[in-house]
Amino acid sequence: MTQEHIVKQFDKNLEKIKTTIVEMGGLVGLQLNDATAVLSAYDAAEVERISTYDRIINGLNKDIHDRAEILIVRRQPVALDLRQTLAPINISGELERIGDHAKSTAKRAYTIHTIPSDDAAIELFARMSVVVQAMLNDVLKAYEDADIKLAAKIIAQDKEVDILNKKLLQGVIETLAKAPGMAESLIHLTLISRNFERIGDHICNIARYVHQIVTGDDLKASSHTAHARTDI
């Protein structure tokens, strides 16, 4: 879409940040996958793997910060380049938090296997996971391709996750009334559902950052006059 920089190294630096984000996103996706699998059938190895990925993801997060810092020092980026340098810092943060939620989900999954739980809920989680994982893959693709249409689709898709979350909460409330003894497991289920909902939100944030990189508009800001501050 845009031309290359005269200084090729500049393009290489930006490209490297991009691929690192995608790599990080890929690992987070694997974490999500494993966490979902653990929900159905506990596997200690998978839980272990999630922790391993966690360490790598932290390393990549630091790497992105460092690269962005050096790029600002070296190139004094403006306009598009600046957005392409600053946004990954935020995106990386969001990815990291997604990873944390995946880890927390996996840990909780262990718990529910030891207590009687609701199969319907697990079914729901599977569906939520599918949606969320698809969203994650899409947002990474949207980031790579600077595709704001795809980013918009993802934001819309989050509603689906929210609906599923609400459905689960309703189910929990109903079950709680019927079988108070299942309270412990129901709480865990609620929290797991909330994790997925949060993951959806974080992916939405990444989609907004993708939009901001391309257009400069911050979709989170409520009004257009946010840019008109003259004392900056």
Added chain:
Amino acid sequence: MTDPIITARGIDIFYDTTQAIKGVDLDILPNKVTALIGPSGCGKSTFLRAINRMNDLIPICHMNGELKIVGQDIYAPEVDVVALRAQVGMVFQKPNPFPKSIFENVAYGLKIHKMTTSKSELQDRVEWSLKSAGLWNEVSDRLDHAGNSLSGGQQQRLCIARAIAVKPKVILMDEPCSALDPIATAVVEELIDNLREEYTIVIVTHSMQQAARISQRTAFFHLGSLVEYGDTKTIFTMPADERTQNYITGRIG
């Protein structure tokens, strides 16, 4: 939005048959620093020199269009170009103090325009100019030394003092820092920032970072046309035209 102090409409400037500036419309706002940026040969210096009619010195250079300063057409037949240049000052790329003393450099404009009536008034004005240019502390004890015994940055500030001594309405600067080292540049940039309270400044610069640092309005010229003109913040964060973006991000020459 305040009234512009300089308005340019439909400016075409030719060197013989080559067109250097094509159909430029531009409003310069008062008490602001306006930066003119663009690649080499885009015409920004030519446009700058049209504002104080320094292009008149080049026989093959001729202009169409209307250029008004404070509402007056500066190319009208009754305009005295000497009067124009007494009110529109210029600072050049390479510092060019006269081969005279520091005092004489600053006093020259005051003398030829007979702006002071007594010797003490002249001395006061010279002192005021040097203070405004941030040079007084460094040279007050050697006003009779040659102007070119100063360092590059000091010489440029002397040239600025010389220009502001006559209290012009507008100061034009053609790449004033390109011959200076980073510290001298920073000192001059600070000076420019202070000066904009009293003067309107139009500065041509090759350094985009400098334009981003010191200007409030930026105009991007490309191949003789004015591509984009707006608030500096906007130009450098979200330029409207792709050519502008390509230039400021270093994507084309």
Added chain:
Amino acid sequence: MIDLTKKAGFNLSSRHRAERRFQWAGRSAILIALLFLVIMIGTIARDASGVFRQTQIAVQVDLDAETPSSSYGRIIKTALRDMFPDVSTRRDKKRLYSLVSPEGSFEIARMVVDNPALIGGSHRLWLTASDDLDLYLRGKVDTNLSEHQRRISDAEIRWVDNLRAAGHLRRVINWGFLTKGDSREPEIAGIFSALVGSAYSLAVCFALSFPIGIGAAIYLEEFAPTNWVSDLIEVNINNLAAVPSIVFGLLGLSIFLGYLGLPRSSPLVGGMVLALMTLPTIIIAARAALRAVPPSFKEAALALGASPVQAVFHHVFPVAMPGMLTGAIIGMAQALGETAPLLMIGMVAFIVDVPESILEPATALPVQIFLWADSPERAFTEKTAAAIVVLLIFLIAMNLIAILLRRKLETRF
């Protein structure tokens, strides 16, 4: 591994040889030039060396109060007869009298005017000896030649030897060379009138050519529009600089002398002709000096609101001044040495009196040299060489002034 020695290749030995060859060629050129210079100056100095002393002969004279000045000549003759009483024949007597310079009687007159106490007594006065006596004393006469081939006869030689033995001869510094005007007699000929004539001519030349030349150069360089007219003027000025100087002499003859009727042989006309000749040189040098001024000063002045005339005269002109002055003085030095145009306007005449104003007839140094070189007397050879030395000193002095002025004006830059 990196080889930085001579054996590293890169065609080094051949290039160094070429360097050395060039150095030696340069040195030889300088040496040859210096050699010629030394020979020329040495020859002239040697030829001129004798000029600065003259021989004087002592005569015992009686000065009466009533003796009219016209009879000082007879008094000298009497004194000589007294010294050599055995001289009898008319021819010998003539030879005897010729030992003292014909100027002798005028010298006594001047002495009496300076010191009236001399009257009424017998005094031993020192008078200038003749040029032949002087030449003989300095050993410049070839005594091996037969008498007819010499200017000084055997009898005179005997008398001179006698006088020398008796202590009646002495050699003194000849200030007259620099203070007196030209003369038929080489022993009293001086260069002063030519010096004054040259000085007046150069003064007129400078007064005319410098302002006009500088003004023209400033106008042509700074104010004249660039069109074919200016190009034509520039070409013509360059051509005029190459025109032989005698053409300017012809111009002076026909217009200044013929049409305007100005006094012939005067430094005024000489100066005007020289001015015409040096104008192109001054204009060309001044234009080059103006062009060498960095345009940034003028630009800065104009941008401040100076008018074009102010910008040029306040900023360009002072900076160009050293170069202009150097060009002017070089032009003057050139004018000093010009003979042909001055000959055409009549400064070739034999002028004895020192000119008092620029309207009186005068001669010039190079013309004087020309005249003396033409004279048959042997003694004038020395005078010619001495005059050349004076001219060279004058030229060197002018060039030194040029260098000093330039240095003084440049330091203010």
